Amino acid sequence: xxxxxxxxxxxxxxxxxxxxxxxxxxxxLVIVVLSSAFSELMKSYEGVGEFAAGxxxxxxxxxxxxxxxxxxxxxxAGIHFYEYPEGExxxxxxxxxxxxxxxxxxxxxxxxxxxxxxVEGITLxxxxxxxxxxxxxxxxxxxxxxDIVLPVEExxxxxxxxxxxxxxxIYIVYFCWCGIICATGVLSNEKKYGIARRFYVSNIxxxxxxxxxxxxxxxxxxxxxxxxxxxxxLLYDIHWGNPILSIVxxxxxxxxxxxVGLMFYNLSDSLVITIILQFTIVWFMGxxxxxxxxxMFSSIPDTLKRSSPIYHGNRALVELSCMGxxxxxxxxxxxxxxIMVVCSMIAILADSIRKxxxx
Amino acid sequence: xxxxxLKTTDLTKKYNNKVVVDNLNIEIKKGEIFGLLGPNGAGKSxxxxxxxxxxxxxxxxxxxxxxxxxxxxxxxxxxxxxIPQELAIHGNLKAWENVELFTSLYGIKGEQLKNAITExxxxxxLMEHSQEFAKNFSGGMKRRLNIAxxxxxxxxLLIFDEPTVGIDPQSRNFILDKIKESNQKGATxxxxxxxxxxxxxxxxxxxxxxxxKIIACGTSEELKKIVNGNDETITLEEVFLTxxxxxxxxxxx
Numbered sequence: 050x051x052x053x054x055x056x057x058x059x060x061x062x063x064x065x066x067x068x069x070x071x072x073x074x075x076x077x078l079v080i081v082v083l084s085s086a087f088s089e090l091m092k093s094y095e096g097v098g099e100f101a102a103g104x105x106x107x108x109x110x111x112x113x114x115x116x117x118x119x120x121x122x123x124x125x126a127g128i129h130f131y132e133y134p135e136g137e138x139x140x141x142x143x144x145x146x147x148x149x150x151x152x153x154x155x156x157x158x159x160x161x162x163x164x165x166x167x168v169e170g171i172t173l174x175x176x177x178x179x180x181x182x183x184x185x186x187x188x189x190x191x192x193x194x195x196d197i198v199l200p201v202e203e204x205x206x207x208x209x210x211x212x213x214x215x216x217x218x219i220y221i222v223y224f225c226w227c228g229i230i231c232a233t234g235v236l237s238n239e240k241k242y243g244i245a246r247r248f249y250v251s252n253i254x255x256x257x258x259x260x261x262x263x264x265x266x267x268x269x270x271x272x273x274x275x276x277x278x279x280x281x282x283l284l285y286d287i288h289w290g291n292p293i294l295s296i297v298x299x300x301x302x303x304x305x306x307x308x309v310g311l312m313f314y315n316l317s318d319s320l321v322i323t324i325i326l327q328f329t330i331v332w333f334m335g336x337x338x339x340x341x342x343x344x345m346f347s348s349i350p351d352t353l354k355r356s357s358p359i360y361h362g363n364r365a366l367v368e369l370s371c372m373g374x375x376x377x378x379x380x381x382x383x384x385x386x387x388i389m390v391v392c393s394m395i396a397i398l399a400d401s402i403r404k405x406x407x408x
Numbered sequence: 409x410x411x412x413x414l415k416t417t418d419l420t421k422k423y424n425n426k427v428v429v430d431n432l433n434i435e436i437k438k439g440e441i442f443g444l445l446g447p448n449g450a451g452k453s454x455x456x457x458x459x460x461x462x463x464x465x466x467x468x469x470x471x472x473x474x475x476x477x478x479x480x481x482x483x484x485x486x487x488x489x490x491i492p493q494e495l496a497i498h499g500n501l502k503a504w505e506n507v508e509l510f511t512s513l514y515g516i517k518g519e520q521l522k523n524a525i526t527e528x529x530x531x532x533x534l535m536e537h538s539q540e541f542a543k544n545f546s547g548g549m550k551r552r553l554n555i556a557x558x559x560x561x562x563x564x565l566l567i568f569d570e571p572t573v574g575i576d577p578q579s580r581n582f583i584l585d586k587i588k589e590s591n592q593k594g595a596t597x598x599x600x601x602x603x604x605x606x607x608x609x610x611x612x613x614x615x616x617x618x619x620x621k622i623i624a625c626g627t628s629e630e631l632k633k634i635v636n637g638n639d640e641t642i643t644l645e646e647v648f649l650t651x652x653x654x655x656x657x658x659x660x661x
Contacts (some may be wrong), residue, residue, distance in 0.1 A: 050512045050513055050514070050515050050516075050517065052512075052517070053508055053509060053512035053517070053521070054509065054512065054513070057498075057501060057505050057508065057509040060500075060501065060505065061498055061500050061501060064500045065500065234500070235498075238498055238499075238500075242494050242495055242496050242497065242498075243492050243493075243494035243496045244496045244497075244498070246457075246460075246462050246490070246492055246494075246496060247490065247492070247496050247510055247513070247557070247558075248513065249460070249461060249462045250460045250461065250462065250485060250488055250490040251485060251486075251510075251513035251514060252482060252485060252486055252513065252514055252515055253513050
């Protein structure tokens with residue numbers, strides 16, 4: 050029975066011109082406007098030149114072989130490392146116009162970034178992250194060797210992304226989380242015309258009823274986002290990285306966003322409350338996640354950023370676009386999957402409780 | 409006892425201590441067209457909603473074809489065809505798609521579903537319009553489609569909640585004929601309406617409800633006798649007004 054429910058709900062959603070227009074034109078228009086408005090800002094990010102960074106080795110922080118390799122790789126990447134064994138780090142950075150500072154401890158390191166060299170600071174952070182991962186792997190295998198040569202030519206740590214690619218990607222992500230718009234027609238009709246009563250007087254289960262909405266919303270939003278993405282690729286030559294992984298990430302976010310929306314609807318039993326809650330939460334997730342100011346330039350604390358699934362999605366997809374790989378791909382998928390499962394369970398439970406206790 | 413399709417025992421529904429249905433006891437036999445009459449707010453729709461397991465009773469019992477529709481819903485719900493007062497159809501679906509959607513909820517699929525849709529649409533005279541969107545239908549056509557959506561699974565008990573509201577006499581006449589036809593084919597019918605002549609024309613037995621209680625029950629003739637002895641000139645409407653009073657019944661749900 051669920052096949053026919055899915056099929057007809059999908060038709061209803063696709064015939065809801067208003068929601069389709071919003072889901073298609075929304076991302077396209079926002080991408081056009083923001084990519085133009087912030088193209089200069091993003092250019093400055095692309096064009097980072099050589100810069101100086103300080104470092105300090107605390108006791109037992111590492112060996113000279115590793116440091117030598119790191120400095121060599123830094124030179125290759127345009128980062129000149131200078132040692133400052135003594136003094137206040139903040140003062141050192143100000144006096145010597147250092148873009149950043151790395152303090153090495155026994156098992157960790159801390160990167161300090163200067164507010165005056167924001168882009169360089171991010172570049173240094175990327176560099177250190179990438180280099181240390183590579184260095185640790187190399188040192189595990191080559192502990193006996195005196196010289197370690199890090200493969201700097203293979204490193205692609207610079208997240209050089211232009212405004213069109215950035216906004217072209219992140220606004221597809223943002224609208225993925227607003228997919229509940231596509232279900233508004235069906236949900237309001239069911240309530241307004243007493244259609245839900247027909248479901249009560251039938252053999253349909255709570256899970257079937259949920260899937261009967263969940264799957265068509267996902268299909269509709271996926272179709273809408275695919276069209277919007279294709280249009281923006283054709284018009285603005287937006288580069289997406291690894292297409293299969295990108296599609297999976299976007300699809301999982303659509304599923305998560307839909308589950309969140311349906312959970313709000315089943316909990317509140319009100320379309321207005323659902324829309325308000327969904328849009329508010331997505332706005333905050335986007336605010337933390339780089340939808341309104343790029344996550345690279347964002348001054349929001351990392352903990353808050355990482356709490357937003359949109360940040361994981363944005364970062365994964367942008368890095369896939371400009372670097373070809375991303376450590377955030379897995380976290381984005383896991384995060385979206387967890388949200389989808391938890392919210393779906395709550396939605397089904399809430400619906401079941403409401404049905405059992407119908408006034 | 410086998411021919412009792414529906415039995416309610418002391419069925420009660422309260423909303424915030426306001427009694428909407430008050431210790432209702434009715435028995436409907438197989439093959440009957442049972443009319444439920446009452447002014448606005450009398451409790452007719454609430455009674456039907458409890459029978460259809462849409463609204464949970466506060467107290468009392470319902471026995472539908474020997475089962476409790478709240479505890480044994482799976483065993484009995486597919487035997488009910490519920491035609492709600494509202495036009496519970498999707499305007500953005502074609503007539504065929506509407507019937508397909510609601511008939512499939514009873515587990516009917518494939519060729520059997522196609523046949524059921526065809527039969528339902530033919531039954532209400534909408535087969536020619538099966539590929540048209542419901543939003544473009546007239547009020548009468550929408551009412552007929554509303555019925556088609558509830559009969560595809562060939563239920564044994566048809567529950568009509570004011571099915572002729574706001575439609576022209578031709579459509580009304582058509583619907584009434586179809587209800588009688590369904591009854592002749594073996595379906596039991598519960599019918600609520602404000603139109604006395606309709607109820608009188610099709611119902612084998614009529615219950616008049618007021619303030620959540622059945623205040624009179626019987627055939628049309630029996631009800632007339634209760635009010636006015638052997639005077640045959642009295643109409644059912646006069647009976648109704650005599651029993652329920654002429655005071656306006658304004659109520660809010």
